[in-house]
Amino acid sequence: MKHGPDIARIASLIGDPARANILTALMSGKALTAGELATEAGVSASTASSHLARLVDGGLVKEARQGRHKYFALAGDEVAQVLEALMGFAAGHGHLRTRTGPKDAQLRAARVCYNHLAGTRGIQLYDSLLARNFMVLDADTPRLTEAGERFVRELGVDFDQLVKSRAPLCRTCLDWSARRPHLAGSLGRALLKRFEEAGWAHRVRDTRIVRFSTDGLRRFNHAFPVSPDSRA
Missing domain, CATH: 1.10.10.10 (Winged helix-like DNA-binding domain superfamily/Winged helix DNA-binding domain)
Structure with a gap:
């Protein structure tokens, strides 16, 4: 047995x-x-x-x-991570839905992954935090630095409330559309919420799509530059 x-x-x-x-x-x-x-x-x-x-x-x-x-x-988060990983595996091995359209491109650009931002914008956020040492990897586990804490506070995230949560602050989640990591955990959830509260982006009804306004995307790109030498 x-x-x-x-x-x-x-x-x-x-x-x-x-x-x-x-x-x-x-x-x-x-x-x-x-x-x-x-x-x-x-x-x-x-x-x-x-x-x-x-x-x-x-x-x-x-x-x-x-x-x-x-x-x-x-x-919970654990179930969402399993599903996102399976989506990434399926996409990587060519197991894709045959019917694609405009929504497919929008999902790849920015979408909700259970409670945090995924897609191209989610990967940009993750890479930008690492590039500026706002976040570092300890044995492949992301950790927010003191500079990163100051940064998210400046964005308007209630960091004091965030650390009271029993949920991990930072976690990686493998993005199915690009097979690269994006940020999950309570910080990933709080950042997406902050983008919505600030009017940078909104969730498209009855879909997983996150749509940034023109001004919201400009602000997002300023806050999370893709160049390692850039500063928010």
Whole structure:
């Protein structure tokens, strides 16, 4: 008898096309109803409910009631990281959806990865923090420096509140579209929230797309220059 983690059970939960579509829809970080997820998965409401019950039982999805409605969301950051890594692996080996369009380019430019910024803009943010020593890698784990702390405070992030969280401050997440790291963790979440609060960007309804305004993109590029010699 074999002992250890049962990856086959988790793989079977993710591997079903309808459940994969449900999980991908929840990568937006937004809680959705069973009806909304049925539409995303292309299945009936009863079938979606059956899939959701299995995902909840498997620890991939959590449910919550609000009034008469029941909402579903990913169980946490760990699930989102697994899904993003699988997306990167699939993209890297040519396993892509055949139907592409304008939204595909926008998703690659900037999107929500559960609760933080991903895509080209997310990679730019990560690379810029490293290039200016606002963040360093300790055994491949990102760590914010004192200069980085001052920088995020200047951006308007409530750093004192941030460090009270039990969640890791900085984590890397492998970007599926470029197969390069972007910033996750509570800091990644706080930065995306700050961009939205400042009016630099907004999430496009019913998608994972993050759209920067012209002025917001200018401010973002100034704050996170791609040149190692640049300064915010």
